[in-house]
Amino acid sequence: MLQELSEQEELRRTKLAELIKLGINPYPAEEFKVNVTAHDIKENYERDKLNYKDIRFAGRLMSVRDMGKAAFAVLQDSTERMQIYIRRDDICPNEDDKVLYDIVWKKLVDLGDIIGIEGYVFTTKTGEISIHATSFKILTKALKPLPVVKTDADGNAFDEVTDPEFRYRQRYVDLIINPKVKKTFEQRTRIMNTIRTFLNDGGALEVDTPVLQSIPGGATARPFLTHHNALDIPLYLRIANELYLKRLIVGGFDWVYEFSRNFRNEGMDRTHNPEFTILEFYVAYRDYYWMMNTTETLLEKIATDLHGKTDVTVGDKTISFAAPFKRITIFDAIKENTGIDVSKMNEEELRAVCKTLHLEIDETMGKAKLIDTIFGEKCEGNYIQPTFITDYPVEMSPLTKKHRTEEGLVERFELMINGKEIANAYSELNDPIDQRERFEEQAALMERGDDEAMFIDYDFLRALEYGMPPTAGIGIGIDRLCMLMCNQPSIQDVLLFPTMRPEAKLTLNEETHS
RNA sequence: GAUUCCGUAGCUCAGCUGGUAGAGCAAUACACUUUUAAUGUAUGGGCCCUGGGUUCGAAUCCCAGCGGGAUCACCA
Numbered sequence: 001m002l003q004e005l006s007e008q009e010e011l012r013r014t015k016l017a018e019l020i021k022l023g024i025n026p027y028p029a030e031e032f033k034v035n036v037t038a039h040d041i042k043e044n045y046e047r048d049k050l051n052y053k054d055i056r057f058a059g060r061l062m063s064v065r066d067m068g069k070a071a072f073a074v075l076q077d078s079t080e081r082m083q084i085y086i087r088r089d090d091i092c093p094n095e096d097d098k099v100l101y102d103i104v105w106k107k108l109v110d111l112g113d114i115i116g117i118e119g120y121v122f123t124t125k126t127g128e129i130s131i132h133a134t135s136f137k138i139l140t141k142a143l144k145p146l147p148v149v150k151t152d153a154d155g156n157a158f159d160e161v162t163d164p165e166f167r168y169r170q171r172y173v174d175l176i177i178n179p180k181v182k183k184t185f186e187q188r189t190r191i192m193n194t195i196r197t198f199l200n201d202g203g204a205l206e207v208d209t210p211v212l213q214s215i216p217g218g219a220t221a222r223p224f225l226t227h228h229n230a231l232d233i234p235l236y237l238r239i240a241n242e243l244y245l246k247r248l249i250v251g252g253f254d255w256v257y258e259f260s261r262n263f264r265n266e267g268m269d270r271t272h273n274p275e276f277t278i279l280e281f282y283v284a285y286r287d288y289y290w291m292m293n294t295t296e297t298l299l300e301k302i303a304t305d306l307h308g309k310t311d312v313t314v315g316d317k318t319i320s321f322a323a324p325f326k327r328i329t330i331f332d333a334i335k336e337n338t339g340i341d342v343s344k345m346n347e348e349e350l351r352a353v354c355k356t357l358h359l360e361i362d363e364t365m366g367k368a369k370l371i372d373t374i375f376g377e378k379c380e381g382n383y384i385q386p387t388f389i390t391d392y393p394v395e396m397s398p399l400t401k402k403h404r405t406e407e408g409l410v411e412r413f414e415l416m417i418n419g420k421e422i423a424n425a426y427s428e429l430n431d432p433i434d435q436r437e438r439f440e441e442q443a444a445l446m447e448r449g450d451d452e453a454m455f456i457d458y459d460f461l462r463a464l465e466y467g468m469p470p471t472a473g474i475g476i477g478i479d480r481l482c483m484l485m486c487n488q489p490s491i492q493d494v495l496l497f498p499t500m501r502p503e504a505k506l507t508l509n510e511e512t513h514s
Numbered sequence: 515g516a517u518u519c520c521g522u523a524g525c526u527c528a529g530c531u532g533g534u535a536g537a538g539c540a541a542u543a544c545a546c547u548u549u550u551a552a553u554g555u556a557u558g559g560g561c562c563c564u565g566g567g568u569u570c571g572a573a574u575c576c577c578a579g580c581g582g583g584a585u586c587a588c589c590a
Contacts, residue, residue: 070547147525159526
């Protein structure tokens with residue numbers, strides 16, 4: 001790369017050359033067999049001191065307090081930080097040869113380098129469990145200086161790196177220097193593990209279905225379009241996996257699930273990323289009431305596994321995930337929030353209601369969309385505690401079974417938490433003739449100018465004609481669930497590598513390079 | 515996509531109504547064999563995001579662009 005190096009970067013390259021001149025490989029190939037972690041030492045040393053007399057430990061050098069012929073330093077391994085104590089006369093027992101300490105340790109080792117040590121655990125005068133190093137080895141030389149974040153005894157961080165652009169583009173650095181960030185992503189994985197265990201224990205089968213689809217079905221959204229060269233056909237990145245999971249229910253699996261990475265070519269903000277993860281699962285012989293019970297049980301378990309309690313702090317609110325959750329129909333929710341009963345209204349009356357509520361509407365909107373608008377603008381944001389909103393109008397739910405008793409409605413619920421939709425579920429429509437008609441209504445909406453209407457998937461209709469058992473299905477937004485559970489206000493903080501515009505500097509260098 | 519704020523040393527940030535750059539940490543040198551935001555002394559380090567414009571003179575004012583954040587629109 002033609003990129004100019006900073007003073008510190010030049011210096012580190014010089015040090016690298018000096019190490020090599022001394023016969024030290026800054027990037028050794030052989031394994032360094034670690035036999036302990038920082039976490040293990042801090043947890044167990046006090047009651048099992050004999051076991052920590054002969055240890056091998058490795059980590060990244062985070063700070064050094066040099067005192068002449070001895071030094072304290074902090075190494076960070078994958079678990080946490082550990083203080084080490086290193087003395088010249090331990091490292092260099094030979095009186096005539098102090099090079100390893102005076103030159104290598106003091107001059108050529110930098111913050112950010114990865115080193116391995118041998119030694120024993122002890123407790124310092126001030127009471128900190130530390131490792132007394134008897135030897136050390138450079139395992140990886142770092143050529144870029146690491147931003148240094150200092151933390152005092154009370155845990156206050158100084159000069160913490162907060163620049164979002166730096167943190168998201170160079171997440172690897174963010175993870176090194178901001179332990180809280182690392183913790184969030186460990187929590188994300190724990191949440192997914194809890195879900196997997198819950199579903200597997202219930203008898204579910206985890207499956208993989210196509211990401212490349214010729215018909216982007218199962219949801220309404222603008223897809224990403226790509227092209228397959230060998231077949232010479234357009235392919236879409238999936239916007240949902242719903243129709244494939246239902247094909248598997250047809251195929252005879254009674255409970256399937258998938259953490260589906262979905263792609264939607266739409267706006268980005270702090271709750272939307274072009275690629276995001278939805279957990280979908282489908283269960284034969286169940287209905288949406290069963291699904292509500294299961295969902296609240298699952299969420300309660302996630303909260304308690306993660307926090308040891310059902311109350312979770314989210315911003316300035318406390319959200320209780322203790323089951324059962326409140327249940328209310330969408331019409332009652334609108335009545336509760338606006339005082340207006342829209343349940344018997346036709347399209348014209350609904351338009352009038354929207355006008356009195358000062359909501360922006362246009363001519364392409366049908367009855368369902370008008371109701372959805374009223375709910376979205378006037379109700380959604382008010383449901384902070386977990387609430388199931390149920391029984392939606394049939395027009396806005398083309399894949400949902402009609403309600404068993406209520407004319408014009410479907411057996412569907414959305415789970416609202418902190419004013420946002422977290423999950424969407426229904427008793428799945430399994431009547432192939434009804435499904436065909438619903439698809440055709442969607443096609444008509446598309447004609448009318450609704451660019452969010454669904455494509456018709458004829459293979460899915462064929463599958464339904466073979467017979468899908470009565471089935472309950474749900475999609476849970478994993479990223480948003482993690483935002484709640486980890487108290488993160490932005491989706492970018494629960495995605496390791498959020499989508500970003502490419503860095504101009506780097507692409508330029510790439511061009512000059514080739 | 516619209517509005518708005520931001521972009522200065524490796525990092526966190528100052529830099530007023532225009533007079534060609536500062537601090538802390540990090541780095542370098544020296545001292546120090548139980549420190550912990552270690553300490554003390556000294557030193558080096560800048561395409562002030564990019565390109566135009568105004569001006570005798572721009573980090574600073576104006577315009578355009580690039581990148582990021584926030585809010586709104588669309589959506590999950």
